[in-house]
Amino acid sequence: MNIQPYLIPLAAVQFEEEIKKSTFITYLAHTPSIEDAKAFVDSIKQKHSDARHNCWGFVAGRPQDSMKWGFSDDGEPSGTAGKPILAQLAGSNVGEITAVVTRYYGGIQLGTGGLVKAYGGGVQQALKLLQTIEKKITIKLNLTLDYALVPLTQSIMAQFQAIEVEADYSEKVAFVIELECLQVEAFTQTIINKSGAKVIVAHNDNV
Structure with missing residues (x-):
């Protein structure tokens, strides 16, 4: 696991331009899964059902995970729309993203090179407008401790920006916390050291 x-x-971002009387509208959206990506494509197709083409590409997971890539020329000549769209997305190092480029045909043919430039260029321009945030990869941990150790534990959780997901105050206190994967080792060492190994840390299987 990375x-x-x-x-x-x-x-979401939208970019529109006219090339030789054809209107190209590029939409970018955050799509965390392949299902979300396909749903977004369908929503744009419904919105522009009167357009000649709604071509698309998506990177539905981590940017480098080509198992979650997809694209379609939607009736344009093979290789002139979907692949240039996907190439721009794959080169952007942004994950969980879908691009749909809607084309309203203006009566002038662009040729294969012109289409590649139009579809790829629209996505390139839209990506310049895109704001991004960093997605941290998190994991859940189970903590078991005595009541006296709650203040210490909560202080260390705050230090490592861990989020309390569940809390069970029974004979002992049981927390389920969510923490960035990169912090797990340091968090575990800190809480074991400061509590004298009295806080039990275990991986949560319900991830």
Whole structure:
């Protein structure tokens, strides 16, 4: 499992341009899964059902995970739309992103080179407008401790920006916390050292 953080879109983006009387509208959106990506494509197709083409590409996971890539020329000549769209997305190092480029045909053919430039260029311009945030990869841990250790534990959780997901105050206190994967080792060492190994740390299986 790759635990390094990566960039994802902060908000949707739209870019429109006219090339030889054809209108190209590029949409970018945050799509955390392949299902989300396909749903976004469908929503744009419905919005522009009167357009000649709604071509698309998506990177539905980590930027380098080509198992979650997809694209379509949607009736344009093979290789002139979907691949240039995907190439721009793959080169952006942004994950969980889908691009749909809607084309309203203006009566002048662009040729294969012109189409590649139009579809790829639209996504390139839209990416310049895109704001991104860093997605941190997190994991859940179970903590078991005595009541006296709650203040210490909560202080260390705050130090490592761990989030309390669940808390069970029974005979002992049981916390389920969510923490960035890169911090797990340091967090575990700190809490064991400061509590004299009285806080039990275990991985949560319900991830």
